[in-house]
Amino acid sequence: MNYRIKMILTLLIVGAFSGGSLSFVYNKMLPKIEENLKKEIENSLLLLVPAASYKETSFQGKRVFICRGKEGEIVGYAIIGKGGGFQGDISLLIALDKQGKKILGIDILESQETPGLGAKIDEPSFKGQFKDKEAEKLEVIKGKIEKENDIEAITGATISSRAVVSIVNNYVKILKEFVEKNK
């Protein structure tokens, strides 16, 4: 009987210590962790739509940002898009201008594409192509681009390139609806 009590006591004490110290550390670290998460999106937002403040709302279950300048005027909109890539999901930020006509740019938030190939979707040579495109349906082209709404695929990573463009197409449509409703 005695050893049982000892066993239970040991586990209780260890558990209590562990739980106590962890909750203490958690509470200390939490603000910083949350700030990091927020910063990550805000850094991308600042790159795409330089603005004074970003207000996050939800539209059709998607995370949408309204970007305002110093005097509170709207300068643009952004949305977090998600979809399947070559490996795992790609999540990216897409920004539109205040009329919802032009793409201000995109930024990759998270992806697990092949290093050295598909991972090039995060390089300016690829994602920079989206800047200033009309907010219409975009198309992926292998080799030289010809039309206004063409995006040149990354050599050897056509699937990743297509995935990004299809996510952009899907979410631009949603964001345009949001802009219309917000006018």
Add this chain to the structure above:
Amino acid sequence: MKSYIVFIKGLWRENPVFRQILGMCPTLAVTGYLANGIAMGLAVVFVLVASSTVISVFRKLIPKQVRMPTFIVIIATFVVLVDYFLRANYPFLSKKLGPYVPLIVVNCIIMGRQEAFSSKNPVWLSFLDALGMGIGFTLALIILSTVREILGFGTLLGHPVLGQWFTPWVIMALPPGAFLSLGVILGVINTFQKKSTR
């Protein structure tokens, strides 16, 4: 003299990765970049040293029957500490290491050292043993990730080292590259080991 041996054996003679083939999950998963390898190694050093020391201090108080759950709770506590620490202070690294930081809990090197050493030995020796094993693990990750980053990306710690002519071997940056380079390194080590003992 004895404490010196306890420390030094983990570095090479009983190296957890190259000689005991333990801790394969992080060894294979996070060694694409040297920075990731170093970070993972240091995280394991911290968890291993801290939990070995604590367990060695309380080794006489912990009943045999519940030693496993007790060890796991102690190890898990330190792992979560590391995870929070990384997420708060080095969010970039934490994102790159992904789920492999929480997975240190199930790293057999750590549980193995508790069972094999720190639950039976005094605090000072347990500390040295854990430190040696941890540094040995880090060393192995550094070797592996150096090879993989140079061949897979042509860079070292993010700086280009091989110049323009080099075409990175994509396979080295992918999981098969981890298996290939670990296998080749193990083969080379075994060959030389055999020669020196003969």
Add this chain to the structure above:
Amino acid sequence: MKLLVTTSPHIRSSLSLHKVMYTVILCLLPALFWGVYYFHIRALFLLITCSLSTVVTEVIFKKVRRKPVSIGDGSALLTGVLLAMVLPPYLPLWMAALGGFIAISLGKEVFGGLGYNIFNPALLGRAFLMASFPVQLTTWGIPARASWVSVDAITQATPLATTLPKFSGNGIYPLQKLLFGLHPGSMGEVFSIGLIVGGLILIALRIADFRIPLAAILTLTILSSVFYFTGKNYPSPAFHLLAGGFLLGAFFMATDPVTTPYTKKGRWVFGVGMGALIVFIRLFGGYPEGVMYSILIMNSFTPLINRLTRPLPLGGKK
């Protein structure tokens, strides 16, 4: 009465190992000559690089492991020649050399040398290059100038990449171009007639067993006919047979005695599996060509196939 005893690797004729290897290389010559003629001097460089790299690697490994150097048996040379034949003719030469090194070192010597390897070394070398340099390994071309010593190329897609419906092709390609080797592709894979002639000689000499090529050809034909006649834009069975690396793979790689089953039944199984995988990878996979992966996958099944198809000794029990 004609008695034919097989099962277990018996030697079926007076042919010795080096004679077998050199006969296979001789049978490859028509396709090789055409490749060098059609892709000009770069194809020759590629061939020399691959052969040198495999032979030198083998010598180094044998020396390091203090084993007798068995270069004379020609197996390393054959691996080098086959590797050159499945690579794009304009591949940077250092990549080809790396492929040769990997083919012999990781493909053969680490398993213990000739006879112990699981995978076809030449294809393993190519698979390594494919995973390492996907862009260069899928860049094809034809010579830019008529001069025989020209080393420039015009980039052009292979027939498979332009014809398959998954790449929005319409499934139609002039078959005579495939037959006479007048299209971009791997150096040794383009000249279909040469490969067919070489392959038939190999079978007639009993160096290659007819079962695997026959099973693969039948499966490929039947399965691709099913798609051709029922679906839209799928290429014809003839296209499947002549395009890409099928002929080279079926006659010269799937008949390698080390990495394919040694039982008769097992050889049928191997051929059927290979043919089916090729059709599925070509029509529905991410890559345009599936011969390499099909053979490698079937290689990994070879020990299992051997086990399951081993004939019982008389009076033996299952």
